Amino acid sequence: MTLKLGRHEFADDATLMMAIVNRTPDSFYDQGATWAEDKAFERVAEVVAQGAEIVDIGGIKAAPGVEIDAAEEKSRVVDFVARVRASFPDLVISVDTWRAEVGRAVCEAGADVLNDAWGGADPELVDVAAAYDAGIICTHTGGVTPRTRPYRIEYDDVVAAAIADTVAYAERALAAGVDRSSIVIDPAHDFGKNTFHSLELTRRLGEMVDTGWPVLVSLSNKDFVGETLDLPVGERLVGTLAATAVCALAGARIYRVHEVVQTRQTVDMVWTIAGRRPPARAIRGLQ
Amino acid sequence: MSRIVLVPGVLALLPEYAGLADPVDELRAAAAAAVGWLVESPGPVRVVADEQGARVARHLLVEAGHDQAFGAGDERVLVVANGSARRGEKAPGHLDPRAVGFDAALEDALRSSDGAVLQGLDVALAEELLVGHPSGIRDLGARLRAAGPAVVDYDDDPFGVQYWVMRWTCGS
Numbered sequence: 001m002t003l004k005l006g007r008h009e010f011a012d013d014a015t016l017m018m019a020i021v022n023r024t025p026d027s028f029y030d031q032g033a034t035w036a037e038d039k040a041f042e043r044v045a046e047v048v049a050q051g052a053e054i055v056d057i058g059g060i061k062a063a064p065g066v067e068i069d070a071a072e073e074k075s076r077v078v079d080f081v082a083r084v085r086a087s088f089p090d091l092v093i094s095v096d097t098w099r100a101e102v103g104r105a106v107c108e109a110g111a112d113v114l115n116d117a118w119g120g121a122d123p124e125l126v127d128v129a130a131a132y133d134a135g136i137i138c139t140h141t142g143g144v145t146p147r148t149r150p151y152r153i154e155y156d157d158v159v160a161a162a163i164a165d166t167v168a169y170a171e172r173a174l175a176a177g178v179d180r181s182s183i184v185i186d187p188a189h190d191f192g193k194n195t196f197h198s199l200e201l202t203r204r205l206g207e208m209v210d211t212g213w214p215v216l217v218s219l220s221n222k223d224f225v226g227e228t229l230d231l232p233v234g235e236r237l238v239g240t241l242a243a244t245a246v247c248a249l250a251g252a253r254i255y256r257v258h259e260v261v262q263t264r265q266t267v268d269m270v271w272t273i274a275g276r277r278p279p280a281r282a283i284r285g286l287q
Numbered sequence: 288m289s290r291i292v293l294v295p296g297v298l299a300l301l302p303e304y305a306g307l308a309d310p311v312d313e314l315r316a317a318a319a320a321a322v323g324w325l326v327e328s329p330g331p332v333r334v335v336a337d338e339q340g341a342r343v344a345r346h347l348l349v350e351a352g353h354d355q356a357f358g359a360g361d362e363r364v365l366v367v368a369n370g371s372a373r374r375g376e377k378a379p380g381h382l383d384p385r386a387v388g389f390d391a392a393l394e395d396a397l398r399s400s401d402g403a404v405l406q407g408l409d410v411a412l413a414e415e416l417l418v419g420h421p422s423g424i425r426d427l428g429a430r431l432r433a434a435g436p437a438v439v440d441y442d443d444d445p446f447g448v449q450y451w452v453m454r455w456t457c458g459s
Binding site: 277278279280281282283285286287 | 297298299304305306307308309310311372379446447448
C-alpha cells in the first residue's frame with residue numbers, strides 16, 4: 001500500500017528510516033546530547049545527510065521521570081518543528097507525543113506524522129491527525145499508562161494482543177477520518193512488554209505485516225536487546241541490527257532508529273535478499 | 288542490401304539481472320540503437336548466437352519493438368559475440384597475455400570487414416581466451432562479402448572483457 005505521510009508519499013515497496021531526535025535532557029540513549037535546540041537541529045541535519053526519510057522529534061522521554069506538562073512539551077517541540085519544516089521541506093516530520101493538544105500545535109507548525117507511542121492514551125489524537133491530514137502511528141502498549149514501566153504484565157498471546165489493539169486503533173483512526181494510507185501500526189517493543197514478549201513479537205512480526213497495515217518497528221538499543229545479549233546501552237548496535245534484519249525479512253516498512261546508516265544498510269541488504277529490491281549495481285559474473 | 292549487427296553477449300543486459308544502477312548503460316544504449324537500426328524495416332531477423340547470447344538477442348529485439356519470431360532470412364542478421372574475457376588481472380578469466388593481441392587482430396578484421404580472416408578464426412585459441420561465441424564470429428565472416436567497413440558504435444573492455452557494437456551494410 002502506498003504510504004502517505006502528511007505531505008509526502010512513498011511507493012509500496014519503499015522502506016523508511018525514521019531517525020530519533022530527542023528534545024529531552026534525559027532520554028536513555030543520548031542522555032540529553034540534543035537537549036539544546038541547536039544540537040537537536042544539528043542532529044536533524046546529520047540524519048538527513050545520512051539518508052533518513054523521517055525524523056521523529058520527541059519532547060518527553062518514555063521512561064518515568066519528571067512530570068512534563070503539555071505546555072512544557074509544546075515549548076520543547078513546536079518551534080523546533082517549525083524550524084525543521086522551514087529548513088527541510090522534503091523531510092517527513094514526525095512528533096512523538098500522546099497528547100492531542102501537542103499534536104494539534106505541531107501539525108500547525110508543519111508536522112506530518114503523530115507517533116503515538118502510548119497506544120491511544122488520549123482518544124482525541126486521531127481527530128487531530130484527521131483534521132490536519134497527518135499520518136498516525138498506532139502502537140500497542142497493553143493499555144498501560146504513559147511513561148510507566150511494565151510490571152508483571154502477561155499475555156495469553158502477545159502477538160495476538162498487539163494485532164488486536166493496533167488494528168483496533170487503526171480502525172478508530174480510519175473512522176475518525178484519517179486517510180487509510182496514512183495509518184501505520186507498531187508493536188512497540190518493550191512498551192508494556194518484557195524481553196520475552198519483545199522477542200516473540202520480533203520472531204512473529206510477519207503476522208503483524210499480514211494485517212495489511214504498514215508496520216513500524218522501534219528496536220533501537222532497547223532493553224530487550226540489552227537483556228538478550230547482557231549488554232548496556234551503547235553496546236547494543238549489533239543486536240539491534242540483528243533484530244532489524246528479522247523484522248525486515250518479515251516486511252516491516254519503517255524503522256525508528258538512532259543509527260541511520262547501519263540500519264539502512266541492514267534493511268537494504270535484507271530487502272534485497274527477500275527479492276523486494278534489486279542490488280545497487282550488479283556485474284560480477286554477468287560481464 | 289542486408290544489414291548485420293554485432294553485439295556482445297553480456298548477461299547484465301538482461302532485465303532479470305538489473306540493479307538500481309546500470310553498470311553497462313553506455314553499452315546498452317549503443318546496442319539498443321544498433322538493433323533499432325537493424326529492424327528499421329519489418330521482416331525476420333536471423334540470430335547468430337549461443338544459448339545465452341540468444342536470450343540477449345531476444346531481449347534487445349523485443350526492446351526495439353521487434354516481436355516477431357527469429358527468422359531464417361539473411362536480410363537482417365544479429366550476431367552475438369565478443370572478444371576475450373581474459374584481458375586483465377581482474378577480468379573474469381584473469382590475465383592471459385595473448386588476449387589483447389588476439390582481440391586487436393580480431394578487431395582489425397571486423398572493422399575492415401575482412402571475412403576471410405574472420406572465417407579463419409582460431410577457434411581453439413579463442414576458446415582458451417574465453418572469446419564469446421567464436422563460431423558466431425566465423426559465421427559473421429562468411430556473411431561480410433561485399434560489405435563496406437564497419438560502423439563502430441562501441442569498443443571498450445570495461446570489465447576486462449572486450450565488447451564491440453558494430454554495424455555493416457552488405458551488397459546483394
